Amino acid sequence: MxxxxxxxxxxxxxxxxTAELHMRAWADLFAPYCEALGLAPYTPADYFAHIDGKPRYDGVATFLASRGVELPRGTAADAPGEGTVCALGNRKDEIVNGLFATEGIxxxxxxxxxxxxxxxxxxxxxxxxxxxxxxxxxxxxxxxxxxxxxxxxxxxxxxxxxxxxxxxxxxxxxxxxxxxxxxxxxxxxxxxxxxxxxxxxxxxxxxxxxxxxxxxxxxxxxxxxxxxxxxxxxxxxxxxxxxxxxxx
Incomplete structure (x- = not known):
């Protein structure tokens, strides 16, 4: 052979x-988001089931779908925030890059x-x-x-x-x-x-x-x-x- x-x-x-830092960044994004909207709490199991390994915006969309939330897709140029899938993804990117800078790799x-x-x-x-x-x-x-x-x-x-x-x-x-x-x-x-x-x-x-x-x-x-x-x-x-x- x-x-x-x-x-x-x-x-x-x-x-x-860096997967550990990504996990923390997703938790920092979605834990307060779920709490504010009265959704089921975000857990590490959500990362493995809905987010891990996927392109960032796809991970956002898949997680939101698991909570029955629909948002406009938006574009990669959206400012970090909560109004679109891409805005949430860009906020996550902002969080994780801060962790890279402070903790190193x-x-x-x-x-x-x-x-x-x-x-x-x-x-x-x-x-x-x-x-x-x-x-x-x-x-x-x-x-x-x-x-x-x-x-x-x-x-x-x-x-x-x-x-x-x-x-x-x-x-x-x-x-x-x-x-x-x-x-x-x-x-x-x-x-x-x-x-x-x-x-x-x-x-x-x-x-x-x-x-x-x-x-x-x-x-x-x-x-x-x-x-x-x-x-x-x-x-x-x-x-x-x-x-x-x-x-x-």
Whole structure:
């Protein structure tokens, strides 16, 4: 069987602990919003069920729908506020960037070890993230020069690619690397992300359990689940999941 030649990493929660800051930012946005409107309280379960891994505005819309709230979509140019989906999303972005600035960003040591291992073994690597903050996060984590390709929220918007759980951004990253999807690994911590991997003909989908739950990651499409990428080494490049290359 052809060995795997590329590793496609999600960013938040896989390479960097920024997912924790994003979770706090969403809570800071929606906890007072729900209280003010008399809605069911916002909880961490809402983040995993409705927001995690999705483009920011899609996460806002999905969460609001879970509470029966409908708002105009608005545009990305909307000022941070509460009048539209995009205004709420821009307010969340304002909150999380404040957390990045005050708390800094350090990558997960185990993820860096795994990145070192697969690149030393000759694999090409890409970052695939829904976040439009990807360039600043990679720079702050001193990882910007480590990746051959970055497909983020900015690229997805420019190229009109649907976000996760659709596989399109991962497929685009593999295409840019010049490696067939069947010879590429998807590494994700979000349910929408492993769904994206399972929806494409990728060679292997690795789930990183940062709190969503190992069984849920498997149920939604992960072939292999670890608590930390430091548990793996470059031998993962030799073991595509049986039958994965034919899954679409």
């Amino acid at each position: 052809t060995s795997l030649r590329a590793v496609l990493f999600d960013l938040d929660g896989v390479l960097t602990p 350090e990558p997960y040591p185990g993820s860096v070890r795994f990145l070192d291992a697969v690149t030393d073994a000759g694999a090409l690597v890409a970052v695939v993230s829904s976040s439009r903050n990807t360039p600043s996060v990679l720079a702050a984590a001193h990882l910007a020069d480590r990746f051959d390709v970055v497909v983020d929220g900015n690229v997805a918007a420019a190229e009109h690619l649907p976000g996760k759980p659709a596989p399109d951004t991962y497929l685009r990253a593999a295409e840019r690397l010049g490696v067939p999807a069947s010879e590429s690994i998807v590494v994700e911590d979000a349910l929408s992300g492993v769904q994206a991997g399972a929806a494409g003909p990728f060679g292997l989908v690795i789930g990183v359990d940062r709190g969503v739950g190992a069984q849920l990651l498997r149920t939604h499409g992960a072939d292999l689940v670890v608590a930390d990428l430091g548990e793996l080494d470059a031998s993962v490049l030799e073991t595509p999941a049986p039958g994965r290359e034919t899954r679409a």
